[in-house]
Amino acid sequence: MDECKVIIMGFGAVGQGVADALFMKKELIKEKTGFEVKVVAAADSSSSAISAEGLDEKLLVDTKKNEGKLSAYPEFGSDKNGAEILDAVEYDCLIEATPTNIVDAEPALSLTFKAFEQGKDVVTSNKGHLALKFKDVVSAAEKAGVEFKYEASVGGSMPIINFVKDTLSSCDIKSINGILNGTTNYILSRMTSEGSDYEDILKESQELGIAETDPTQDVEGIDAACKTVILANSLLGIDATYSDVKVEGISKITSEAIELANKDDYLIKLISEVSPDNLQVSPRLVKKGSSYDVSGTLNMATVKTDLADEVSVIGLGAGSLETASAMLTDLISILKNKN
Amino acid sequence: MRMDLVLELLDVPGQLVSVLEPISGLGANLVTVIHKRDYKNENGMVPVQLTMEGKQEDLKNVINRYEELGFSIIEIDGVIKKEKISTILFGHIVDRDLRDTMDKINAIEGVLIVGFDIKLNGEDKSTALINVEADFGKKQMFFKRLEEIAQEKELLVINEV
Numbered sequence: 089m090d091e092c093k094v095i096i097m098g099f100g101a102v103g104q105g106v107a108d109a110l111f112m113k114k115e116l117i118k119e120k121t122g123f124e125v126k127v128v129a130a131a132d133s134s135s136s137a138i139s140a141e142g143l144d145e146k147l148l149v150d151t152k153k154n155e156g157k158l159s160a161y162p163e164f165g166s167d168k169n170g171a172e173i174l175d176a177v178e179y180d181c182l183i184e185a186t187p188t189n190i191v192d193a194e195p196a197l198s199l200t201f202k203a204f205e206q207g208k209d210v211v212t213s214n215k216g217h218l219a220l221k222f223k224d225v226v227s228a229a230e231k232a233g234v235e236f237k238y239e240a241s242v243g244g245s246m247p248i249i250n251f252v253k254d255t256l257s258s259c260d261i262k263s264i265n266g267i268l269n270g271t272t273n274y275i276l277s278r279m280t281s282e283g284s285d286y287e288d289i290l291k292e293s294q295e296l297g298i299a300e301t302d303p304t305q306d307v308e309g310i311d312a313a314c315k316t317v318i319l320a321n322s323l324l325g326i327d328a329t330y331s332d333v334k335v336e337g338i339s340k341i342t343s344e345a346i347e348l349a350n351k352d353d354y355l356i357k358l359i360s361e362v363s364p365d366n367l368q369v370s371p372r373l374v375k376k377g378s379s380y381d382v383s384g385t386l387n388m389a390t391v392k393t394d395l396a397d398e399v400s401v402i403g404l405g406a407g408s409l410e411t412a413s414a415m416l417t418d419l420i421s422i423l424k425n426k427n
Numbered sequence: 428m429r430m431d432l433v434l435e436l437l438d439v440p441g442q443l444v445s446v447l448e449p450i451s452g453l454g455a456n457l458v459t460v461i462h463k464r465d466y467k468n469e470n471g472m473v474p475v476q477l478t479m480e481g482k483q484e485d486l487k488n489v490i491n492r493y494e495e496l497g498f499s500i501i502e503i504d505g506v507i508k509k510e511k512i513s514t515i516l517f518g519h520i521v522d523r524d525l526r527d528t529m530d531k532i533n534a535i536e537g538v539l540i541v542g543f544d545i546k547l548n549g550e551d552k553s554t555a556l557i558n559v560e561a562d563f564g565k566k567q568m569f570f571k572r573l574e575e576i577a578q579e580k581e582l583l584v585i586n587e588v
């Protein structure tokens with residue numbers, strides 16, 4: 089039986105989701121790929137658990153939840169952190185789920201480059217390095233002859249990158265329009281169904297944990313803009329970076345605007361437009377009952393192609409297990425290629 | 428009787444044949460056809476002008492057939508088909524000379540405001556819904572010009588996707 093040793097970097101919602109999902113899907117992965125996946129290290133911002141023999145996924149999650157730090161993991165807890173972990177244990181694939189950073193893309197950028205230099209494959213959910221330096225990262229992976237997959241970075245569990253690359257591979261992609269941020273879709277949906285003001289719904293969303301304490305990344309369209317860049321580069325071959333996207337968030341949307349839109353049978357949604365002549369995140373009018381009419385935290389995307397005309401996908405854009413599902417799919421496709 | 432038509436076609440081989448087939452097939456006659464494959468409009472489509480002759484009934488059947496086949500007819504006997512577009516503006520709409528904003532929109536070629544609704548919010552920024560009718564194929568131009576007008580007056584535009 090072949091073995092695939094993985095390191096999980098970043099052990100928050102997504103990292104823990106990956107551990108949980110690996111625990112649930114070990115057998116399935118073995119059946120589909122012939123590989124037994126073993127977690128040889130997991131790390132948070134300041135500590136880690138490391139064992140060449142493999143760690144217990146459930147115990148990792150429990151330790152992090154109960155003790156707050158992975159260094160509290162019985163026997164194998166360690167104060168090692170960051171890049172040194174990649175030298176501390178033999179591994180095959182880095183599963184990287186550290187926070188998105190759109191100032192300098194760290195720590196994801198250095199970790200990813202280091203893994204490539206070591207000849208290791210990388211699966212990520214991170215948007216920062218992709219939004220700032222897509223070309224550099226992808227070409228570094230190619231040069232190193234390793235696999236680099238990032239399905240989870242856009243749309244969480246909603247298939248879009250692999251879907252377009254693999255399933256729509258016969259088509260030229262003309263453009264993609266989509267709702268790529270669940271938090272803002274939730275806020276706009278509630279403003280629409282209740283006629284309430286932006287500020288009130290934002291506050292409630294924060295209490296429910298749907299919006300962050302600092303909601304800027306979501307409500308000002310920054311998160312959606314990062315995803316716009318990732319789709320532009322990966323699916324339309326547009327050499328763009330974050331600063332090439334025109335961004336307008338939803339904080340100026342009033343209940344009056346939603347009411348007026350409703351009069352003409354429209355909804356207001358935060359739409360990412362990815363086309364060769366426009367990279368833009370902005371509130372737009374969409375027809376009720378159209379494929380853009382998805383509510384709550386759902387994400388969607390409509391892909392315009394030459395042969396298949398329009399194809400749309402819908403799915404949960406965030407969540408621990410949901411995002412982990414996309415990362416496991418990436419891992420499985422890497423392992424399938426090894427056979 | 429005679430009828431002049433302008434249709435929009437995809438720029439792929441075989442399109443023109445499928446446009447011409449129904450004419451003789453349904454008992455009408457083709458008089459002229461102008462098809463310039465090197466000219467594309469803003470939607471990336473190739474316009475075809477044609478004139479056909481026949482009984483009114485037969486000409487009507489040809490038009491129906493085109494609609495069934497999904498060809499966009501953008502002009503019949505010199506009358507350009509219109510598209511309805513809704514857009515929302517947000518900002519100091521009244522203070523920034525509403526009259527002038529409307530005049531500027533109406534001055535865009537092939538575009539006419541046909542509906543207007545505004546919600547005022549005291550001294551605060553207001554929201555307006557504007558409905559326009561635009562000549563077929565003028566939509567992108569309208570969006571572009573509207574964006575310029577809005578920028579000049581610091582208004583937020585919410586356009587159709």
Ligand SMILES: NC(=O)c1ccc[n+]([C@@H]2O[C@H](COP(=O)([O-])OP(=O)(O)OC[C@H]3O[C@@H](n4cnc5c(N)ncnc54)[C@H](OP(=O)(O)O)[C@@H]3O)[C@@H](O)[C@H]2O)c1
Nearest residue numbers: 098099100101102132133185186187188195213214406407
């Ligand atoms: N949440 C989602 O649904 C979702 C969906 C799609 C994509 N993503 C992306 O996935 C990534 C992770 O998101 P998340 O929601 O899991 O974030 P999170 O809950 O904030 O977790 C981030 C984790 O990274 C750790 N970390 C911070 N700095 C680190 C460093 N220098 N080295 C190693 N680990 C470090 C944190 O450590 P501490 O525990 O010590 O703070 C924490 O465990 C982000 O890039 C995010 O954009 C998230």
